[in-house]
Amino acid sequence: MSASAAAVAPIPANAENRYEVTRADLPLSCPMPGMGLWNSHPKVYLPIVDDGGESVCPYCGARYVLSD
Template sequence: MKLRKGYDSENLETANAQTRYQVSRDDLPLACPTPEMYLWNSHPKVYLPIEDTGEAKCPYCGAQFFLKEDP
């Protein structure tokens, strides 16, 4: 049986466990919660504009995202 996202056996991060996240251009478009987080105990998915300034803050949980520059 195929599991859906959010089951314990997927080794996902607890949603909103951190307040600062570094993301790369490969992670765009950026959304909070990220695909690596459990969804059942989080807020609705929101897309965050980060491309122009290199920073974005989630209006729901306050998590701050920073775009790391490619080498």
């Protein structure tokens, strides 16, 4: 695999249990942009600001924490 192909490879969707996100990532969705979608669940938007800075995806259980 070439270096350029590795640089654009998507992050595996639902591979982690906890993700730290910033306000630049808002509006927050799971899976996030840049994640591979072929083996993931439907996109769902998470109200992380309304949830006090932490949201959990109802499909995969990934926990998102707002770091700023």
